[in-house]
Amino acid sequence: MKISVSDNVTFSKNSACIWILGEKADDAEMSLSGENILVDGVRAQLKNEGVRDVVSVGKHTLFCFILPEKGKELSCEDLRKTIGPKSRMFAARGIVNISLYVSAAVAPNLSAESIAQAAVEGTVLGQFRHDDYRTESKEKGYRNLTSLTFIAPDKSLHAGFRKGAERGVVISKAVCQARLWTGKPLNDLYPEKFAKEIREWLKGSGVTCKVLTKAQCEKLGMGAYLSVALGSDYPPNFVIAEYNGAANKNEKPIVLIGKGIMFDTGGYSIKLAAKMYRMKDDMAGAASVFSVVKALAELKVKRNVIAISAVCDNGISGKAYRPGDIVTSMKGLTIEILSTDAEGRLTLCDAIEYSKRYKPACIIDVATLTGGVVVSLGKVAFGIFGNDEKMLDMAKAACERTGEKGWHLPIFPEYHEDIRGEIADIANVSHGTDKAHAPSAAAFLEKFVDDIPWVHLDIAGTCWYERDLPYSPNGASGSSVRMLIDFVENYGK
Ligand SMILES: [Zn+2]
Numbered sequence: 001m002k003i004s005v006s007d008n009v010t011f012s013k014n015s016a017c018i019w020i021l022g023e024k025a026d027d028a029e030m031s032l033s034g035e036n037i038l039v040d041g042v043r044a045q046l047k048n049e050g051v052r053d054v055v056s057v058g059k060h061t062l063f064c065f066i067l068p069e070k071g072k073e074l075s076c077e078d079l080r081k082t083i084g085p086k087s088r089m090f091a092a093r094g095i096v097n098i099s100l101y102v103s104a105a106v107a108p109n110l111s112a113e114s115i116a117q118a119a120v121e122g123t124v125l126g127q128f129r130h131d132d133y134r135t136e137s138k139e140k141g142y143r144n145l146t147s148l149t150f151i152a153p154d155k156s157l158h159a160g161f162r163k164g165a166e167r168g169v170v171i172s173k174a175v176c177q178a179r180l181w182t183g184k185p186l187n188d189l190y191p192e193k194f195a196k197e198i199r200e201w202l203k204g205s206g207v208t209c210k211v212l213t214k215a216q217c218e219k220l221g222m223g224a225y226l227s228v229a230l231g232s233d234y235p236p237n238f239v240i241a242e243y244n245g246a247a248n249k250n251e252k253p254i255v256l257i258g259k260g261i262m263f264d265t266g267g268y269s270i271k272l273a274a275k276m277y278r279m280k281d282d283m284a285g286a287a288s289v290f291s292v293v294k295a296l297a298e299l300k301v302k303r304n305v306i307a308i309s310a311v312c313d314n315g316i317s318g319k320a321y322r323p324g325d326i327v328t329s330m331k332g333l334t335i336e337i338l339s340t341d342a343e344g345r346l347t348l349c350d351a352i353e354y355s356k357r358y359k360p361a362c363i364i365d366v367a368t369l370t371g372g373v374v375v376s377l378g379k380v381a382f383g384i385f386g387n388d389e390k391m392l393d394m395a396k397a398a399c400e401r402t403g404e405k406g407w408h409l410p411i412f413p414e415y416h417e418d419i420r421g422e423i424a425d426i427a428n429v430s431h432g433t434d435k436a437h438a439p440s441a442a443a444f445l446e447k448f449v450d451d452i453p454w455v456h457l458d459i460a461g462t463c464w465y466e467r468d469l470p471y472s473p474n475g476a477s478g479s480s481v482r483m484l485i486d487f488v489e490n491y492g493k
Contacts (some may be wrong), residue, residue, distance in 0.1 A: 001124070001144075001145055001146060001147065001148060001169065002146065002147040002148070003120070003147070003148050003149075003150075003162070003165045003166070003169060004147070004148075004149045004150070005149070005150045005152055005158045005161045005162055005165075006099075006149050006150070006151060006152075007151070007152065007153045007155065008032065008034065008151065008153075009032070009033060009034045009099045009149070009151060010149075011034065011061060012097050014094055014095050014096045014097060014143075015061045015095065015096075015097035015098070015099065016061050016062040016063070016064070016090050016093075016095045016097070016098055016099075017033050017061055017062070017063045017064070017098070017099045017100070017101070018064045018066070018083060018086050018087075018098060018099070018100045018101070019032075019033055019063065019064065019065045019066065019101045020066045020068070020074070020079075020082065020083075020100075020101065020102045020103060020106055021046075021065060021066065021067055021103045021105075021106065022067075022103040022104075022105025022106050023067065023068075023070060023071075023105065024105070026103070026105070027039060027043070029101070029103050030042065030043065030065070032101060032151055032153065033058075033063060033099075033101070041056065042054050042056055042063075042065050046065060046067055051067075052066060052067040052068070052069070053065070053066050053067075054066075062090070062093070062095065064086050066082055066086075068082075068106050073106065073107060073108060073109060074102075074106045074107045074110070075107075075110075075403075076110065076114055076115075076117070076118035076403065077118075077403035079102070079107070079115065079118040079119055079122055080118050080119075080121050080122035080125070080126075080403065080470065080471045081122070081470040081471060082122065082470075083100070083118075083119055083122030083123055083126060083471075084122045084123070084125060084126025084127075084469075084470040084471030084472075085126060085468075085470055085471075086126070087122065087123040087124075087126040087127040087145070088126050088127045088468070088473060090127070090145075091127035091129070091142055091143055091144060091145070092141065092142055093141070094141045094142075094143045095143070096143050096144070096145055096146040096147070097145075097146065097147045097148075097149070098123060098145060098147070098148050098149070099148075099149045099150075099151055100119055100123075100148065100149070100150055100151065101150075101151040101152075102115050102119065111160055111164075112152070112157040112158075112160030112161045112164060113160040113161070113163050113164035113167075114164060115161070115164065116150055116160070116161040116162070116163070116164030116165040116168060117164040117165065117167045117168040117171070118164075118168070119148075119150070119165075119168070120148065120164075120165050120167075120168025120169055120172060121168050121171060121172050121175075121471065121482070122470075122471050123145060123148055124145065124168070124169070124172035124173075124176065125172055125175055125176070125471040125472065125478075126470065126471040126473070127144060127145065127473075128175075128176050128179060128473055129142060129144075129473060130179065130180060130183040130475055130476070132180065132183075132184070148165070150165065167299065170295050170298045170299055171295055171299075171481075171482055171485055173295070174291040174292060174294060174295035174478075174481050174485065175291070175478035175481045175482060176478065177201060177287070177291045177294075177478075178284070178287040178288050178291040178476070178478040178481050179287075179475065179476040179477065179478045180476075181194070181197070181283070181286075181287035181291075181476075182280075182281050182283065182284045182287045182463060182464070182476035182478070183280075183281075183475055183476045184280065185263075185280045186234075186262050186263035186280055186313060189262060189280075189283075190234040190262055190313060191229075191234050191235065191236055191237040191260075191262055191311045191312055191313060192234065192235065192237055194237070194239075194260070194262060194283070194286070194311055195211045195237040195239050195311060198239055198241065198290045199211075201290065201291075201294060202241055202290070202293070202294055205294045205297045205298060206243065206297045207241050207242065207243045207293050207294055207297050208241070208242045208243075209239065209240070209241045209242075210239075210240050210242075211237050211238065211239050211240075212237070212238035212239075212240070213235070213237070213238075214226065214229070214235050214236050216238070217236065217238050217310075217350075220330055220354065221328070221329075221330045221332075222238070222310070222329075222330045222350040222353075222354070223327045223328040223329060223330070223350075224327050224328070224329040224330070224335055224346040224347070224349050224350050225238070225310040225312065225330075225346060225347045225349075225350035225351070226312075227321040227325065227327040227337070227346060228261070228267075228312055228314050228321065228340075228343040228346050228347055229312035229313065229314075230317075230319050230320050230321050231267060231314065231315040231316050231317045231319060231320025231321065232312065232313035232314070232315035232317070232320075233315070233317075234262070234312070234313045234315075236310070236311060236312035236313075237311045237312075238308075238309075238310050238311065238351075238354070239260070239286075239290070239308070239309050239311055240306065240307070240308050241290055241293050241306070241307040241308075242304075242305075242306050243293050243296055243297050243303075243304065243305045243306075243307075244304050245296065245297065245300065245301050245302050245303050245304060245305070246302055246303050246304045247302060249304075251303075251304050251361075252304070252358075252359050252360060252361035253303070253304035253305055253306045253358050253359075253360055253361060254303055254304070254305050254306075254360070254361055254362055254364070254488055254491060255305075255306045255307075255308065255355045255358060255360040255362070255363045255364070256289040256292060256293065256305065256306070256307045256308070256363075256364050256365075256366070256484060257285075257289065257307075257308045257309065257348060257351045257352060257355060257363060257364070257365040257366070258283075258284075258285035258286035258287065258288055258289035258290070258307070258308070258309045258365070258366050258367070259282065259283065259284075259285035259286060259309070259344045259347065259348055259365070259366065259367035259368060259369065260283045260285065260286030260309035260310060260311035260312070260347070261279075261282035261283055261311075261312065261313070261314050261343060261344055261347065261368075262280070262282070262283050262311065262312065262313045263279055263280055263282065263313050263314065263315070264279040264282040264314045264341070264343065264344075265279065265314055265315055265316055266279075266314070266340065266341035267314050267315075267316055267320055267321065267340025267341060267343065268316060268320060268321075268322055268323060268340050269323055269339040269340045269341040269342075270316065270341075271341065278464065281368060281463055281464050281476060282314075282344070282368050283309075283311070283368075284366075284368050284459060284463035284464070284476065284479065285309070285365070285366035285367045285368060285457075285459060285463075285480075286309035286311060287476075287478075288366050288459075288478065288479070288480045288481050288484065289307040289308070289309065289366060289484070290307050290309070291478070291481050292307065292481055292484045292485055292488075293305055293307040295481075295485050296485060296488055296489075299485070299489070301488055301489050303488055303491060305488060306355065306358050306360070308351050308354065308355055309351065310347040310348070310350055310351040310354075312347060314340070314341075314343045320340070321337060321340055322337070322340065323337055323338060323339060323340055324336075324337065324338075325337045326421075326423070326424045327346070329346075329349050329350055329353065329448070330349075330350045330353040330354060331349065331350075331353045331448055333349075333425045333426060333447065333448070334421070334424040334425045334426075335349075335421070335424055335425065335426055335427070335428055336421040336422060336423065336424040336426070336427045336428065337428050338427045338428055338429045338431055339428060339429045342428045342429045342441070344367050344368070344369050344441075345367075345369065345428060345441055345444045345445055346428060348365055348367060348445055348448075349444070349445065349447075349448040351365075352365070352445065352448045352449055353448060356450075356452070360452055361453070361491075362388070362391055362452065362453040362454065362455070362491075363449060363452055363453070363454045363455075364395070364454070364455045364456075364457065364484065364487070365445065365454075365455075365456050365457070366457045366459055366480050366484070367456070367457070367458060367459065367460075368458075368459055368460040368463050369438070369441050369456075369458045369459075369460055370437040370438045370441050370458055370460055371437065371460060372435070372436065372437025372438035372439075372441070373409075373437075373438040373458040373460050373461055374460055374461035375437075376409065376438060377407055377461055378461055379461045379462060379465060380405055380461070380462075381405035381406055381407045381461070381462065382404075382405070382406045382407075382457050382458055382459040382460075382461065382462045382479060382480065383406070383407060383409045383438050383442075383456075383457070383458035384396065384399075384406040384407060384408045384409065384455060384456075384457060385408075385409055385410075385411055385438075385439070385442035385445075385446075385455070385456040385457075385458070386408075386453075386454055386455040386456060387411075387446060387449065387451075387453065387454050388453035388454065388455070390453070391453045391454070391455050392408060392455060394487060394490065394491065395455045395457075395483075395487060396408065397490070398483045398484070398486040398487040398490065399483050401486050401490075402482040402483045402486050403482075404462075404479070404480065404482055404483040405462075406457065406483065409438060409439055409442070410439060411439055411442050411443050411446055412439070415430070415434075415436060415439045415440045415442070415443035416443045416446075416447075418430035418431075418434045418436070418440050418443070419440050419443055419444055426444065426447060428444065429441075438458050441458070442456050442458070457480055459479045459480055462477060462479040462480075463476065463477055463479045464476055464477060465477055
């Protein structure tokens with residue numbers, strides 16, 4: 001996609017404009033669209049109380065004029081939400097060139113840079129569609145954007161727009177990659193192929209990638225992780241990506257761990273049939289961390305970052321692990337398997353243990369971990385858990401800045417008691433009547449992090465939407481990608 005900044009609109013075929021105006025819908029600003037003939041009609045419409053959004057067809061192009069609510073200053077999130085649906089409408093009409101103007105009057109406190117970044121995110125993410133498997137998309141006329149032009153008469157702002165737009169492109173690309181991976185089914189994206197695609201994705205970015213085989217993981221004693229993979233014919237692949245951006249190569253890294261269950265049948269604790277097909281999204285955490293690490297490299301963030309996922313498939317066969325089995329984790333703790341559907345934490349705990357060789361400054365894990373978090377927070381927010389107030393605050397601030405919603409949930413000592421094993425050190429789910437699935441899963445992970453500052457994001461609710469949100473169309477959402485990029489960029493600040 002070509003991004004440019006200009007002081008006026010140049011018309012071309014298949015183009016459209018989005019004009020976000022201040023309360024007064026200033027004539028001069030409307031005329032910047034180059035279609036004076038429209039201005040009177042549009043202004044008349046916008047004068048009507050309650051009309052804030054006018055779509056008009058000009059000589060060459062389609063125009064959207066948008067007025068925010070009276071007295072309301074737009075935030076970056078408002079911009080993404082305003083632009084996303086328009087961008088999707090344009091894509092459905094085959095429009096590939098968009099010009100965009102945001103009046104200084106609607107966002108007086110936002111820099112040109114942040115306006116441009118949010119606008120690119122809204123545009124690109126709003127029109128995302130997973131088209132890899134369609135053969136008829138051309139016939140349907142859906143076309144992704146090829147150029148986006150910011151209109152800014154004030155030339156002193158051009159550099160800011162350019163810089164913000166470039167950031168927006170890098171970040172949006174990462175979100176789209178996470179969405180693409182998450183949407184792929186197991187028969188096209190099994191552990192080995194996922195590892196290969198991660199390598200390809202990272203190629204040339206300065207991020208190095210290595211993959212541990214099953215035999216290597218066995219040698220390391222990853223008994224918890226490997227037990228999950230037993231039931232599948234697809235061998236597990238433990239993927240590690242390293243980015244050294246800090247001036248001091250020995251600076252302790254931020255470790256990002258993603259849950260990478262390529263498909264989750266539930267194992268012998270089998271899931272209900274109706275929605276099982278969706279369990280291809282159980283690797284959304286892994287999709288997120290490997291998308292993020294490349295974006296961090298492209299943004300030249302001055303941090304060392306390691307992204308890790310213990311990737312495997314939770315299948316069923318005569319070899320599969322069974323409820324009641326006791327496995328030994330890499331840390332040495334023995335785990336009683338009470339449910340083979342609580343497999344994510346078994347892979348994460350060995351990934352956490354492995355990451356300790358890097359002496360992490362902190363660990364964030366991202367996982368579609370529990371249905372419980374969906375009961376608590378719905379599909380509105382992901383759960384945030386952790387053992388370190390400062391880090392929790394940084395995570396919450398990153399959510400705030402990016403418009404990704406997360407909510408801090410507790411790990412009370414009682415949740416630890418709930419996962420005591422009957423005959424092993426711990427159980428992989430709480431037994432008895434306890435229903436706090438999300439906190440007890442977090443308590444399980446906490447057992448493995450020792451005193452390393454750690455945050456756990458449970459994205460089971462937010463990784464997939466079954467309807468179009470303003471800039472997250474029906475399907476995989478890329479949840480946590482933007483928030484994690486922001487977190488690392490602002491870490492320790
Ligand atoms: Zn499961």
